[in-house]
Amino acid sequence: MRLVTTLFLLISSPSLGAEPPAPIIDVHLHTKPPGEFLPFSPKPSECALPERLPAVDPSQPKVLPAYMKTKEPYCERVLPPAESEEELIARTVERLERYNIFAVSTGSAETLATWAERAPGRIIPAGGPEDPTAPDEQALRQRVDGGALEVFAEISTQYMGIAPDDPVLERFWAIAEALDRPVGIHLGPSAAGIPSLGFPTYRARISNPLALEEVLMRHPHLRVYAMHAGWPMESEMIHMLYSYPQLYVDIAVLNWHLPRAEFHRYLERLVGAGFSDRILFGSDQMIWPDAIDVAIESIESAPFLSDAQKRDIFYNNAARFLRLSQEEIARHHGN
Numbered sequence: 001m002r003l004v005t006t007l008f009l010l011i012s013s014p015s016l017g018a019e020p021p022a023p024i025i026d027v028h029l030h031t032k033p034p035g036e037f038l039p040f041s042p043k044p045s046e047c048a049l050p051e052r053l054p055a056v057d058p059s060q061p062k063v064l065p066a067y068m069k070t071k072e073p074y075c076e077r078v079l080p081p082a083e084s085e086e087e088l089i090a091r092t093v094e095r096l097e098r099y100n101i102f103a104v105s106t107g108s109a110e111t112l113a114t115w116a117e118r119a120p121g122r123i124i125p126a127g128g129p130e131d132p133t134a135p136d137e138q139a140l141r142q143r144v145d146g147g148a149l150e151v152f153a154e155i156s157t158q159y160m161g162i163a164p165d166d167p168v169l170e171r172f173w174a175i176a177e178a179l180d181r182p183v184g185i186h187l188g189p190s191a192a193g194i195p196s197l198g199f200p201t202y203r204a205r206i207s208n209p210l211a212l213e214e215v216l217m218r219h220p221h222l223r224v225y226a227m228h229a230g231w232p233m234e235s236e237m238i239h240m241l242y243s244y245p246q247l248y249v250d251i252a253v254l255n256w257h258l259p260r261a262e263f264h265r266y267l268e269r270l271v272g273a274g275f276s277d278r279i280l281f282g283s284d285q286m287i288w289p290d291a292i293d294v295a296i297e298s299i300e301s302a303p304f305l306s307d308a309q310k311r312d313i314f315y316n317n318a319a320r321f322l323r324l325s326q327e328e329i330a331r332h333h334g335n
């Protein structure tokens with residue numbers, strides 16, 4: 001009888017007694033509902049691991065949604081979109097649970113509350129001032145004190161043509177330092193051809209990691225991670241990591257939107273220069289949840305990484321950078 005009961009339990013509860021997989025921290029997850037992300041239906045698929053990038057004709061500027069609607073498929077690995085908010089949440093949360101992911105998640109207060117309900121304990125709320133050039137310190141302080149805002153991200157001033165060391169951002173940096181909140185700032189690629197796709201103020205040169213230098217010198221208590229690791233400016237990024245030990249990078253989007261050989265080459269350069277303990281895993285999932293699978297595979301399949309380096313990139317570096325408590329780390333490990 002006991003054997004039968006045990007067998008029954010084993011069959012009916014496959015997770016019973018199973019260890020959760022080793023945890024992952026995704027420092028770059030978006031929760032914006034698909035209807036706001038792209039205001040038309042059906043939503044387009046996205047491409048992972050392309051062999052070449054699609055052509056954009058700058059003499060025929062288009063806005064990004066119109067371009068996304070018409071662009072030709074250009075790769076083998078196609079990521080199906082989530083059409084609705086419900087589908088986005090369901091498919092993303094399924095992955096958070098399957099891979100045991102805890103995610104620094106950007107979105108509106110309402111959206112983040114919904115996600116936190118659907119994935120209890122897995123959502124680390126992120127956001128920032130609506131306009132980083134005119135931050136409302138009081139409002140930010142209230143959200144931080146209330147636990148509704150743990151990370152300032154994604155600071156996307158690159159799209160506005162504003163470099164990190166532009167004086168118009170100085171107040172924001174001072175507030176982030178005073179509130180002791182980490183900042184994730186977009187420094188790197190967007191969609192290929194983005195200046196001709198409705199973002200005429202986006203500039204490649206503003207992804208230069210050297211533009212963080214004066215900010216870090218002026219604010220020695222500031223914790224910053226360069227989202228997208230300044231790709232492809234590896235020499236500048238390495239010099240900054242070397243000079244400023246408080247600086248981290250995330251490898252979101254690089255790990256699924258670039259050709260994999262290029263991602264591995266870039267990652268190997270950063271790791272080979274000695275910075276495997278300053279690289280954070282991120283997905284930059286937008287409305288294509290399968291991107292998370294590809295992003296994880298891109299780390300797992302890197303032949304130059306040791307198992308210990310993979311654990312650092314997937315979890316340990318972010319736990320240190322975010323200053324998680326021993327209790328939180330134990331909970332993430334299922335203890």
Ligand SMILES: [Zn+2]
Pocket residue numbers: 028030154284
């Ligand atoms: Zn992003």
